[in-house]
Amino acid sequence: MDDLKFGTRNKRGDWAPSAVLDVPPFWKRPFSLPKVLAWIPEYLFPWNAFHMATTLIWWFYVVPDVEVMKTLSFGWALWLYAVNAAAIFVFYGGVELFWYVKKKQGTRFKYNAKFPAEQPSDVFWFKSQNIDNFLRSFFLSIPLWTLVQVIFLHAYATGAVPWLTWSDNWLWLVTLTLLAPAIHEVHFFCIHRLIHTPLLYKWVHSVHHNSVNPSPWSSLSMHPVEGFLYHAVALWHLVIPSNPIIAMFQLHLAGFGAVNGHIGFDKLEITEDSTLDSHAYAHYLHHKYFEVNYGGDGLIPLDKWFGYFHDGSKAGDAQMQARFEKKKARMNAKATRG
Numbered sequence: 001m002d003d004l005k006f007g008t009r010n011k012r013g014d015w016a017p018s019a020v021l022d023v024p025p026f027w028k029r030p031f032s033l034p035k036v037l038a039w040i041p042e043y044l045f046p047w048n049a050f051h052m053a054t055t056l057i058w059w060f061y062v063v064p065d066v067e068v069m070k071t072l073s074f075g076w077a078l079w080l081y082a083v084n085a086a087a088i089f090v091f092y093g094g095v096e097l098f099w100y101v102k103k104k105q106g107t108r109f110k111y112n113a114k115f116p117a118e119q120p121s122d123v124f125w126f127k128s129q130n131i132d133n134f135l136r137s138f139f140l141s142i143p144l145w146t147l148v149q150v151i152f153l154h155a156y157a158t159g160a161v162p163w164l165t166w167s168d169n170w171l172w173l174v175t176l177t178l179l180a181p182a183i184h185e186v187h188f189f190c191i192h193r194l195i196h197t198p199l200l201y202k203w204v205h206s207v208h209h210n211s212v213n214p215s216p217w218s219s220l221s222m223h224p225v226e227g228f229l230y231h232a233v234a235l236w237h238l239v240i241p242s243n244p245i246i247a248m249f250q251l252h253l254a255g256f257g258a259v260n261g262h263i264g265f266d267k268l269e270i271t272e273d274s275t276l277d278s279h280a281y282a283h284y285l286h287h288k289y290f291e292v293n294y295g296g297d298g299l300i301p302l303d304k305w306f307g308y309f310h311d312g313s314k315a316g317d318a319q320m321q322a323r324f325e326k327k328k329a330r331m332n333a334k335a336t337r338g
């Protein structure tokens with residue numbers, strides 16, 4: 001497919017989409033009902049529907065019996081870890097294999113023309129972004145994801161928190177399910193902005209940002225503090241009256257959904273003339289410029305409200321530069337005073 005119909009390529013070969021990033025239509029004034037209705041299928045398919053499908057598979061085929069989960073034990077925790085890790089291996093590994101190893105689509109729709117394997121660097125374990133990212137995902141982040149899973153499943157199983165049933169509370173539970181991606185966005189924005197404060201950035205979050213040119217394995221490549229905080233989004237369902245299936249959906253949005261920001265391609269070519277939108281651009285710009293787009297797609301547009309939004313356009317760039325200049329001036333003034 002001709003990616004130049006959808007964007008431009010610079011001298012280095014980096015591709016950028018022509019369409020600028022935008023917030024969902026219900027935030028726009030004047031309010032347009034047709035636009036909101038047209039946005040709903042895009043909200044549900046394919047990604048949120050995919051996360052719901054994996055959630056149901058886990059709930060019906062993977063999660064142990066409630067009686068088993070009443071007692072904490074390594075047995076069922078390790079079982080959950082094995083399934084989570086195998087699923088990520090297949091899901092992220094599939095994208096990695098076809099788009100990064102076999103390079104089935106070359107650099108069409110790829111934001112950065114280079115592939116991480118072409119750029120060895122000292123910041124990574126074994127000087128390899130791929131090995132470093134892979135090891136951190138499987139030996140740190142996925143165990144922490146599983147820990148969060150064990151905490152909420154055990155809490156529900158023992159009755160430590162209310163377990164609302166679908167038959168009695170279906171309206172609230174359906175609403176909460178539809179709101180889960182918004183909860184994810186707010187939680188992620190808050191913890192992400194927090195770990196961008198100077199001390200925590202240096203100690204915790206710089207690990208994730210070593211991957212300036214992210215690939216699928218970068219998604220869960222985190223310092224353990226971030227790895228726990230990131231997946232802990234599911235624990236909101238111990239505070240909000242909820243149901244373990246929705247807590248699991250919340251966890252899958254985080255764990256499986258992390259890949260979306262790190263695919264590196266704007267569209268994945270599935271067949272000759274069909275593509276899948278990755279929704280990766282906002283977070284790609286975050287990896288490129290660091291202090292923009294702390295949230296996700298702008299479902300709850302906190303970046304816009306706080307002035308951190310970069311929509312990928314020249315105007316977005318100018319706005320970011322102006323903000324950086326202001327920050328520099330503030331720091332210089334502080335240095336001369338202090």
Ligand SMILES: [Zn+2]
Binds near residue numbers: 208214261
């Ligand atoms: Zn990232």
Ligand SMILES: [Zn+2]
Binds near residue numbers: 192196205209286290
């Ligand atoms: Zn960051």
